[in-house]
Amino acid sequence: MSKLFVARNPRVAARSIDGEMMIMSGQDSTLFTLNRTATILWQSADGATPLEEIVEKKICTEFEVEPSSALADAEHLARELAGHQILQISETPIPQQSPLPGDKR
């Protein structure tokens, strides 16, 4: 099984409030509230750490879950978040981009 890398999409807006991570699509203003697992995934999605390692070090230590099923769930979640343009996923490391530079709109 090939490795999967995840990175935060720099084109969304994200803030944590009261322990809840909220993300808004810059394209259509859709608001997402992430659950605890998705929040861990989002916060760990640096584009360089394989998903398997995030699951092992961050998710399995937080929840009492069996690593292989946790990885399958995390992969499913990562693909779902990528479908909403919240995360980027790739089988190779993803260079982290800065948010788009501002102009005088």
Next chain:
Amino acid sequence: MSEIERLGVIIEIGDMPVRVNTTDLDFLKLLQDRYNGYVNTSEHADIELDVEIATPDVDDPQDEVRVRYDSGRWSLCRWDFRAEWEPVERRGWIQQTSNPYSIDAVLRIIHSLVLARQGGFLLHSASAIRNGKAFLFAGVSEAGKTTISRLAPPDARLLTDEISYVRGRGDGFVAFGTPFTGELAKVGENVSAPIAELYLLAKGSENRIDRLAPAEATRALLANVLFFAKDEELVRAVFHSAFEFVSRVPVSRLTFVPDDRVWELIG
């Protein structure tokens, strides 16, 4: 001085003076009547808008406004107007027939675009000042914005019954009066005050106020922000302004019986 300059009127909403230029005297009078209370007699304007009175040349006319940014220029379009706005030059152009609704929509959109960069936003809410403090009453249609506005006591100064003008200032946020009206069709007073509380309206069998947790407050606030452009940078700016607002202004649910006793809880 050109003909266009002589027929200009400055409309100042939210501390932002906008000069609207027209060559049509009837339209000028219409503007002066429509924005009575917001017409500024000074010479200074932050923004210049030239209005061409003509049937708008709109491809694929639609009820919903379309706001697009391309090559330094915003294009605003609806079935009844076509407009362009150049934020760097702070100039715009509107093509519309002689009616108050089209210019009203264009002004709302331009204010929302400019405000987004300045830490503010337009909110779908009524607002009023009482005892020197502003209170906002947000909610979708039928939530009670018109009702709460109509029930306001004589000492409350109505800022708007439909669209509140919110701007970050110092450590807090300030609400300004707007001429943007809803069902009440009453232009708000051109005054401002620091915002003391945002209420989310709900009609019920008793009058009560329940403070919302920050996350719920943020979701509710964002659901009521009026923003017309599908633009990543400005959407991000408004998103972060909403979080700043919730961190500085209490947000509560105001459940109320539709009679004037509800105002005993406010102010």
